[in-house]
Amino acid sequence: MEAAVSDQQINLLLTDLLYVYGYDFTAYAKASLKRRINRLYTLDHFPSFAEFRYRIRSDENYFNRFIEQLTVNVTEMFRDPLFYQALKTQIFPVLATYPFIRIWHAGCSTGEEVYSTAILLKEANLLHKSILYATDINAEVVKKAAAGIFPIHQMQQNSENYQLAGGREEFSQYYIAGYDHVLFNEILKKRMVFSTHNLVSESSFNQFQLILCRNVLIYFEKDLQGRVFALFDESLDKLGYLALGSKETLKMSPMVSRFRQVDTEKIWRKMQ
Structure with missing residues (x-):
């Protein structure tokens, strides 16, 4: 060989x-x-x-x-709990003023972050008027995300993250436990739409109030990052929010003049 x-x-x-x-x-x-x-x-x-x-x-x-x-598929529920605290305390109160909320998880991987967002939306009494679009280039991980089935051994860490993120309930109420896996509740899944989408070559498909693309762009060269930021700009409503990962930033992008940073946890708001 x-x-x-x-x-x-x-x-x-x-x-x-x-x-x-x-x-x-x-x-x-x-x-x-x-x-x-x-x-x-x-x-x-x-x-x-x-x-x-x-x-x-x-x-x-x-x-x-x-x-x-x-493609990179390393994730967990309520990853970076301080980010979810910021989402819950700073962004959701603004989203609550909209009659309908459209959220895009771009590069959703196996779905842990989509379910995390849905849980916090439910606790904020916003899930019923929200739709979460979850996309990834990888068809196999999209299938896993849509199924809502996760290994039970991950639940202790997920529960700890949930509490640190400001979760108010018993985390176990959101899933049914089996022998070695858990199945998340239909009340969460019915507000989600899963599909494949290529950030590199495909266009915008909706107008969103919030786009989350966390820990995806770090694997892209600068020119490609710029193209994806342009796609997100096109896909966001004016005054919509863009959430990035801890090592990602708009600061070096030509798009930065159209946004302002809301929070140290990498949340930006489209101002133009």
Whole structure:
């Protein structure tokens, strides 16, 4: 087996993804992509790069596996509890003044943050007039998110995060526990719409009062970040909110003049 996939070979794969499947990863951070591609190449014991490339191009099931490994799906419920406190205390009171609230979780991964937002909306008596659109480039994680089934061993950490985020109820009331998994309540899921969406190549599909895209843009090169910020700007109502991850910022973007920072927890408001 060849030792590793070279930079030149990775560029070939990225070109294949674009022309065969329409997925544009060419502006993603190269070091991160190279690490993940080589990990999969080693895990699946390909004897040569040519066979690896052929399998990705010709086998749609393997292509789905490739995309799943390429995209980052590390998350948990109420991740960064102080962010959710800020969402609850500073943003929800403004959203409460709208007759209907549209929220977009862009890059939703397996859905933990979508359910977190829905729980806090319910406790703020806003869920009934909200719709949460949850999208990701990875079709497999979107399916998992829509199912609302999570490992039971994660619930203790999720519950602690929930309390730190200002949750008011018993966290366990929001799911039914089985042997090794839990199923979250239908009252949460019926306010959610899940679908695949490619932030790189697809356009805006609605006008939102709140967009959350947390810990996704850190894997994009600067030019691609700028394109995604333009998409979010197009997708937000005037005075709508954009929530980013702890290592992400609008400050270096051409879009920054159209927003002002609301909170140290990476929440921005569209002013123009």
